[in-house]
Amino acid sequence: MRVGITVYPSYGGSGIVGSELGKELARRGHTVHFISSALPTRLTELNESIHFHEVEMMSYPLFEHQPYTLALATKMVEVAEAERLDLLHVHYAIPHSVSAILAREVLRAERRLPVITTLHGTDITLVGADRSYLPITRYCLEESDGVTAISEYLKRATIETFGFDRIEVIPNFVCGEEYRRRPFPELRAQLAPRGEHLLVHVSNFRPVKRPADCVEILARVLLQKLAVRLVMVGDGPERARVEHRARSLGVAEACTFVGKQPRIVDYLSVADLLLLPSEHESFGLAALEAMACEVPVIASRTGGVPEVVVEGETGLLSDVGDVEKMSADAVALLRDPERRQQMGRRARQRALERYSTDLIIPRYIAFYEKVLTGGGA
Template sequence: MNIGITVYPTYGGSGIVGSELGRDLAERGHNVHFISSVLPTRVTELNERVHFHEVEMMSYALFEHQPYDLALATKMATVARAEKLDLLHVHYAIPHSISAILARESIKEKRYVPVITTLHGTDITLVGADRSYLPITRYALQQSDGVTAVSKFLKKATIETFDFDEVEVIPNFICPQHYQRTPDAPLRNELAPNGETLLIHVSNFRSVKRPADCVEILAKVLETEKNVRLIMVGDGPERSAVAYRAEQLGVKDKALFVGKQARIPDYLGVSDIFLLPSELESFGLAALEAQACELPVIATRIGGIPEVVNDGESGFLSEIGDVAKMAEDTLKLVLDKEMRLAFGKRGRELAVERYSTEKIIPQYIAYYERVLNKSSSAAA
């Protein structure tokens, strides 16, 4: 198949999943065309099966804000015709679905290119649910040829918010070979020169991720166990505030902010415990990646996280903002290495068993084929 994929080319979950989906589809013999403003973060290599088409913006004095959605639709239509795409798969509803539907409609007399929309979370729970965007988001869902969601929680939220239930649940995934524990890697000595137990948090540092809770947890753990360090991976609007909070709590020297990193598995593979105190996670991709690297997960019991983390088996779940309990659970794992290793081993087993590429990618391919067959039947 010739597949067009559009994602937000950032460190967010939708960009990661779309990028890695395209890479895996290419490895299985499909031709993948990424259509975006810049090359997506996880797309590290272009070849005869992985292509990139840049959306170029027109600068015009009349436009207060450059109309990216129209530029994207134009590029989608151009690529769809030139490359004879079989379908357009867009990740995140607004504006990608609208752009794809516009592209499909603009060329349908020459070639009908079905649109599949994958919902990742905030496109439904925050942006789409906003009164100003709700009607257009509902339209995007209704006009898509296929809609998938990354968790059962998100499908339920879509039904409740938009009264739309034609949603296929295809969860996020990991490649077991890309995510593995590597405790003897040189990076471990760099991050833990004194043999510290390493806590780690990975996010885009938005307020919804509650990154400041991580340094609060660290401070409480340090009251009992001093040989602990927190690694903060990523960047975003809350980073400076979190660094300042670490300074206020007197744990600045125990919290290392390493910024954005291209190789997240390298950092997960040498760490010990993963912190995810978010107030909203439609799936919890970061938790899944951590479990694949045999890290127990300390997280909140919200959204899709309970579908990923087994409480008391591969991690511990708490209510939003319950830093005291999260710190207590973290300390248990810090002090009890056998428990930590057992939780990590079980987390890896669950991640591979439920969410490996070998299990999930065929679901996407089968869904593509169903949508294509349905579109062909309708055209006939």
């Protein structure tokens, strides 16, 4: 198949999933064309099976804001014609589905170009915050030739919000060969020069991720006289506030902000625990990647996280904002290395048994084939 994939190129779950999906499709003999405003995250190598087409923005004085949706649709038409794409797979309904549906209609007289939309969560929460988006989002869902969601939670939320139920749940995935715990003594020594325990947080530092809660947790764990450091991986709008909070709590010297990293697996491999105190997660990709690296997860009980993290088996869950319990959970696991290691082993087992690429990628391919033959969702 020749598949066009559009994602936000930012440091977030949907961009990661879209990039990894394209790479896995290419490994299985398909040709993938990424159509985006910039090279998607995790897409570090292009070859005869993986191509990138940059959306070029038009600069015209009439427009106060550049019309990205139209520019994207134009590029989709151009690539679909030139590369004879079999389908377009867009991640996020707004604005990507709008562009893909427009491109499909432009080409309708010449050929069929199915559009598949994958929901990642903000599609739904955006409508929750601004109901004016509801009609256009519902239109995108109804006009897509196939719709997938990354969790059962997100499917239920979509049905509740839009009354739309033609959705196939295909969860996020992880490559067990790439995401496995390996020794990185130099990195470990750099991050924990005195042999401290390492708490790791990975996100795009948006408010919904509540990264400041990680600093609150660290401060409480340090009060228990444990040698521990916090490693914050990623960047975003909340970073400055989190750094300020660390200084205010007097724990800045125990925090390391490493920014965006191309190899998250290296940092997860040296982690003792992952902190995921998000206000909302439709799935929790960071949790899955940590589990594959045998890292127990301390997380909020929200959204689709309980589908991924099994309470008491692969991690410990708390109410959103309950930093006291998250801190106590972290202390309990750090003081019991045998329990922590057993939990880590069970975490990897669950990650591979339910979410490995060998299980999930064939489901995407089967869904593509169903849509191409007119089955849809």
